[in-house]
Each structure stands twice: as structure tokens, then as C-alpha cells.
Amino acid sequence: MVKKILLVGFLVISVAGFSQVPSGLSMLFEEDPTLLITRIKVVIRGGSLVDPAGKSGVASMMSELMLRGTKTKKRTAFQKSVESLGAQFTTGATHDMISFDGAVVKENTSALLALMQEAIREPAFDAKEFANLKKETLAEISHLKNQNYRLGGLVVRKAIFAGTPLEFPTIGTLETVKKITLKDIQSAYHEHFQRNRFIFAVATSVPKAEMEKELKVFWEGFPVKPVTDEANYEPKSPSANTLILIHKPKTSTGAILMAQPGIVAQDPDRYALSIGNFSFGGEPLVSRLFRIVRSELGYTYSIFSTYGTTGGLSNQKGIYAIGATPSMEFTAKTLFKTLELWNHYEASGLETDELRLARESLVNSYPFEFDAAEKRLGLRLSSLVYDVPILTPIQYEKTINEVGRKEIKKAVLSHHGSKPWVIAVVADKDQFAKLLDEEQKNIPEAKRLKISKVISPDDVIK
Amino acid sequence: MKLIKWVVCVVIVVWHGNSPVAQAGFKKVKSTTLFNGETIQEYLFDNGLKLLVVPRHQAAIATYQMWFNVGSIHEKLDPKLKKTGLAHLFEHMMFRGTEKHPDGKFDELVARMGGEGQNATTSYYRTNYFESVPASQLGKLLELESDRMRNLKLDAGLIEKEKGAVVGEYRRHMDNPTGVAFDELMRLSYEKLPYRYTILGTEAEIKGFSLEEAKYFYQTFYAPNNATIIIVGDVFVDKLLELVDDHYGKMKRQEIPKTVMPEEPHQKKERRLSIDHPQATSETLLIGYKIPDVNSPTQLPLSLLSAHLSTGMESRLRKLLVDSGVAVNVAASVDNQPDVFEIFVQLVEGKKSEQALAMIDRELKNIAMKGITDPDLLRALNQEKLSTYGGIVKNETLARFMGEYLMLSGNYLRGFEILEGYPKVSPKDVQAVAKEFLTIQNRTVIMIRPGKKHG
Secondary structure, three states, rough: HHHHHHHHHHHHHHHHHHHOOOOOOOEEEEEEOOOEEEEEEEEEEOOOHHHOOOOOOOHHHHHHOOOOOOOOOHHHHHHHHHOOOOOEEEEEEOOEEEEEEEEEEEHHHHHHHHHHHHHHHHEOHHHHHHHHHHHHHHHHHHHHHHEEEEEEEEHHHHHHHOOOHHHOOOOOOOOHHHHOOHHHHHHHHHOOOOHEEEEEEEEEEOHHOOOOOOOOOOOOOOOOOOOOOOOOOOOOOOOEEEEEEEEOOOOEEEEEOOEEEEEOOOOOOOOOHHHHHHHHOOOOOOOOHHHHHHHHHOOEEEEEEOOOOOOOOOOOOEEEEEEEEEHHHHHHHHHHHHHHHHHHHHHOOHHHHHHHHHHHHHHHHHHOOOOOOOHHHHHHHHHHHOOOOOOOOOHHHHHHOOHHHHHHHHHHHHHHHHOOOOEEEEEOHHHHHHHHHHOOOOOOOHOOOOOOEEEEEEHHHH | OOOOOOOOOOOOOEEEEOOOOOOOOEEEEEEEEEEOEEEEEEEEEEOOOOOEEEEEEOOEEEEEEEOOOOHHHHHHHHHOOOOOOOHHHHHHHOOOOOOOOOOOHHHHHHHHHHHHEEEEEEEEOEEEEEEEEEEHHHHHHHOOOOOOOOOOHHHHHHHHHHHHHHHHHHHHHHOOOOHHHHHHHHHOOOOOOOOHOOOOOOHHHHOOOOOOHHHHHHHHOOHHHHHEEEEEEEOOOOHHHHHHHHHHOEEEEOOOOOOOOOOOOOOOOEEEEEHHHHHHHOOEEEEEEEEEOOOOOOOHHHHHHHHHHHHOOOOOHHHHOOOOEEEEEEEEEEEEEOOOOEEEEEEEOOOOOOHHHHHHHHHHHHHHEEEEHHHHHHHHHHHHHHHHHHHOOOOHHHHHHHHHHHHHHHOHHHHHHHHHHHHOHHHHHHHHHHHHHHOOOOOEEEEEOOOOOOO
């Protein structure tokens, strides 16, 4: 029965395609006649990892500045041209790619393509726009102080990837962004924009042949240079559980983020770990964390665990994280209960019923991975960039069902076995310290979890 | 640049209201063909339950949504309750099990089906429950959903446990300066209307709800004649009707207390409040202008005005406030129930709300006096079209689009009518609504500043 559902789910009305045009540009197509909107994604491999030392944030600022005027159109004229089409043109950088995302009502696909081409080929890199963008970026970084999970995320990232480019957020920090010059941006443009780094992905109702015709001349003129392999940065675990407190006065809720090194996209244990994580904390409503810490104990409104903390699996080992936002009086209780549940999971793995539920749920929900053209395009893009296969529903079911309790336990032990956590807690320091003491009053002093450092939100973003 | 060719959105409506349908227990009310060729079919069951279906066969999945015409305003105005927070707490309780499927089983069974996006939300005027499943699992899902609609096991112990999570949600909300700003805007804007009371209730109200109140709420408001099911996806209507009839057809119609909204005195002068919030690191400015309801023709120019002001990099307020280094972000939006045109500004650290407010006032005065240009209107209109088209391609978003308008206006096609009507809006219409509604005496202003603990 399950197989039948999945087969039907996979046979969606679309025409998928991949071409390698003579320019070396990779193009992915999802043609779907029902789409009212064309989505265009231009990806340039290489992101903030190659930002100059001490200047993290260059890739992010560069891509944003490219949307703020071309050699023939000032920012206002350019943006008005885009927005009047019924289009949006946005950009973003991750540690390993820069992407330009266009969405447009299908009638105006060609017009948006022309504007995207202009922005990418002929950016103005205007000095005044750069100065304004720098101010906006600094304000945006300062604003992160209002987001507790983000603060926690920045702290654990810095601890786990200390000394590598991954310790910095893609947007940069106040110190690094202040140092960025327009010349850095221009140099980065020449470094990043090489023809063989481009991937072009489009989901549209416009016939593929028409799109290809327009795209073949799109990227001419960009140089082709040898692409050096992306360096791999190994995350580090502390020697013991390390608790860092970000002090926010008089909070009535705390935010907890516990982190360990994660996995790469190609990790052979990824399915075993994803099934394990589904049951431990990954699946809302049915995971152990949710059922026990929220439903039974009522400590927290949200609680979860994920391998995608740094934005999804990639060629770099990311971070495995557990997050929760308990009421203040339950902050320490939530922390210790979560650690207890983790230790049990690490030692005993899953129960048979949990494994059955996870398998059934993952297999039955697999059609949702590709039920829309945009999702299928995303899957194919990840597959191309991170060299991971896209499994057919039958392959996926087989893969999931081949993973047993032993494999999960082994994978969890091999990746996490007794590794200490970096724990970031955002809370009022006095209240939390008191709660921490209360929870550990029966534990010998030497074995207690202690606050290793108290920092302010300003320290986190500086 | 190619002008977007507008197609007629809601074109064919076939009425079946008076024609007897040979099916037992329900009748087809109407079928509407949308601009993209899809059809919405509306059915009414004998017990008052409404069903809206949009068959879509691109993928073997379907979205189910249940909309109840009850929210925090109904509980506040109910003579037996007279408080808020229970509608929301109850939304949580709906996941706590029945005799047949005890606590935790509902979630487990939906997960086994491969359910996605399972959740629920409560607002002032409605509560909804939703998830998407592989289409072949829809029968099982309807069995589960109908079971919890009628046979919920309300247990004092479970209510107490759930209160912990809800109090956590409440406190998280209160720690968020933006959440507090919206609560205060409603409280200050309305003297009589129940929008002035928060959906979440107060902490004391949440902790104080009794088993009897929960039972009363459930038995009174979770009735078929107070509910609409919306299904979008890979379904065949005849089969679906059988399933819905099997699972919901026997439920009994109930008498729903009539909610009489008090009359709100006309606002004659600006209301303003400044609050210190310990978690705020920069100032937040929130302005609310009272506007007519969603069925008013003014909804169209007001929506286009909001897009003109804050959608996209070239939007007027973004350029004014973000480009000048005063704000981190700005958003203008038309809200309904309560009917308020809101402008929300998150200021750059160290900048003052008064400065942003003065800049906004100058700009709005300018629009009221000089209007906006044709290209400005075209930009706003096409941005609205992009946003709607981008949303309705997804099953769950289309279902939400219809459900929200149904609850707000009584007409699930209202969103499409608004979209269809946009090309008829002129710059003068936009100028007229700016002049009439975005005035100082018609507004409430909330300023949140970094400082001591609120409340």
C-alpha cells in the first residue's frame, strides 16, 4: 500500500531536465505547466568561507550590493524595473554559496531574466550605496540581540568552530563588517564570479527550449578559472560540558541551545541519524523531547533537535543542536531533563515502537519532499552541489527499512558518543544561577555543571 | 516592460442552492471556476457543516483544514465565560486525546500517515486545525479529526499539564517587545470591543480555567454548524463526500450563542502610549489607524497603499526609514477583525520613535495631498499579484486563503474578488483612503523603549 502511494507521488506532472551548456554553466529545469510564477535561482559556488581574514561578511554584502544599481541603472531605477514587473529579486550568501533568487509572474519571465543578467554582469558597486548598505548591515547585526535563539546559535558556533572561518556568521560581526571596504567587495566579485562556478535553476511553466535559448548567451564573458576544492573545517568539542550564559535581565522565559559537532551531507550514517533524531527530538508532537519535556512536564512551549542548525547539511560538518524555550522557573529543570534524555538515547537508542513509527512516518511523508516544482528543484540543487543521490520512493523506503535499532545506536555512539556539549542559555543571570544551584543541591560540588562564562548580548555580536 | 495582462479571476459561478441533490445528508451549494482553471466546490451538510473542496491532482497529497467560527472575542462576550485564553488553551487540548485515541495517539497516528505541517492556530475571530497527508490516508485522517471534534476526553489533570505549556507560550510572548506592542495597540485602540483583550488571556486567566468551563466551551462552539472543512489536493469529490458524510454527517447541530459586539465609540483624537520593556534593545513604533471591515470597497485601495508603503526595496517607507538609517525594518499592513491599518517600525539602536513618526506623518500627508503616481500603483498592484499567486500554488496556502476570508467576511471568494478588483483601483482611490483614514485623530501610537520590565 505504501509503495503505491509513493509511486503516484513521484510521478508528478513536470518535466525535469539538466544540461551542461558549452559555457560550462550547469542548468536545472523543473517545467510545470500549472505554475503561475517562474522561480529563477542563480547559484555561485563559494560563499563566506572565502571572505578575507578578519572581514567576514564580504560575500553577503557583495551580493546585496549587486542588487543596488548597475552600470546603466541607479538603484531606484533598477529596483523599480524589477518590482513593477510583479517580481522580486533577492540574494543571500551561505558559507559555501551565493544565490540570487528571482520570482516573477510567468508573463514577465524574460524581462526579469534580463534584469538579473544586468545585475550579475554589470554591477555598479556604487560608493554611496556601499556606505548605506554597511550602515544597514551593522544595524541588522545589532538587532540580532533581540533574537534569543540567534544569540545562542552565534555563541555555540563560535565555540565549536573557533579559529576557522565557520566561527563567524555569514553576515559578519560588528568588528568584521566595519573593516570591509568597497575594494574588498570588488575583489570578491572578481574572485567569485567565474563561469564554471555558476549553477542556474529554474521552475517555470515557460517551455524549457525557450528558457535554454535565453540562457545560452546569459553568462558569456565571465572567465573560467580552476576551482580549488573547498577546505574542510573540523568542528571541536570542549573537554567537558561547557555552559555559557548570555545575560538578559528579568526574562520570564529562557532560551537553551545545546550543541555538538554535526555531520556532512554525504555521511553514510545520515539515514540512521535522521531516524534516531526523528524519535529523539526532530519530529514535533511525537518525539521524546516533546512528549516528555513539553506534554508530560509542561516545562516548555517549544523543544526540538536538529542536524540542520547551520542551514541544512552541506560539505562542512555542521552543528547538531537541541533547543528549548522554557518558562524561567523551568530553565534548569529543562536543561537537566534534556541531558538525562540524551544520555539515555545515547546509551540505549530507540525502542522498537519508536523505530516503527519513525520509519512509517518518514516513508509515508516522502512525497512531500517533491510535491512542488520548487521543492524538486531544491532537492536537485543540493544533490548537485553536495553530491548526494536523490532516492526514488522505492529506494528511500528500502534504505529506511534497512536501518535497524543496532545501526542507529552504533551511528549515535560513533558520532556523539559521550561528547560534551556546548550549552548556551539566554536568561537572567541571577535567576538562572539560583535555579542551577537548586537543581544540583544533591550533586557533589565537583560534579556540578557550572556557568563557565557570563556574557552580554553585545559581547555576542561584537 | 510588459504590462501584466489581467485575467478575470472569479469567472464562472454555478449556483445549486435550490436544486435538490440526490445525495443524502448534504447538498451542493455552488461551484466556482478560478482564473487558473481550478474549481472550488462548496457543499452544505444537513447539520450545518460546510465543506469546500479544490481537487488538484499534481501530486498524491491533500491538505485538510478545519475552521471553527470561534475565537477569543466569542469567549469574552459569552455570558458564561467572560474572559479570554480558553479558546487558545482549548486549541492545545484538542491534541490531548479521546476515549478511542488516548493522549498522544492522535499525533502518533497522523505521524504514521506521513502527516506534514500538523498544527493549529487561534485568533480573535476563529480557530483552525490543519495538516497535509498522502491522499490515500485522507479517510483515516477524517476518522481521527471527527473523533476529536466530538469525543474529546476532557480531563482536569491533562488541562493542568497543558496549562504549563500555554503559560510558557504566554511568557515567551510577553518577553517579546513586538508581541507586547501589538497587545497594547489593541488595548488602547478599543474601549468596548473585545479585541482589547489578548487572545492568550492573562497568566491568571490561563491558570484559572476549570474543567467545567472547558467542557462548556467544547460542547457549545465545536459544533458542525459552526465549522467549515477545507480540502485541497488529490481527491475525487464523490468519494470525499461519502467520507465526510460518514464521519461528520451524524453530528448534531447545536445552538451557537449569538455574539453581539458592543458598539465602539468613535475615536476623536490620537491615543498614545510609551512603554519600557526590559528585553528591548532598540525602540519599536507601532501605529494603528482604524479602517472599515474586509467587505468594504476601501479594502482594495488600502491594501495597495500598504504595498506601496512597504512591499519591496522601492517601497516608500522602506526608502524613507531604512535607507536613511533610522529603522532596521518597516511594515505596513491591512489587518481585519480588528480592522486596523498598521505601520510597524523596528528602529535602529539609539534612534527615537518620535523621529520615525514625524517622518511617516510627513510622507502620509504628502500622499493625502498629492496622491501616488500610476507607475507607483502598478508596482504595488503587481507586487500584490505576485504575493497571492506565489501563495495559492501551495495546497495549504490556498486552503488558508479561502478559510481566512470565509471567517473574516462570510465569503471564501473575497480574496479572489479583491485580486480581481485591483486593476480598477486608481491613484485617486489610494489618495482618498489615505486622506480619510490615515489621520492623526484616527490613530493609536505605541512606542516600546528599552528599559524596565513591562507590566
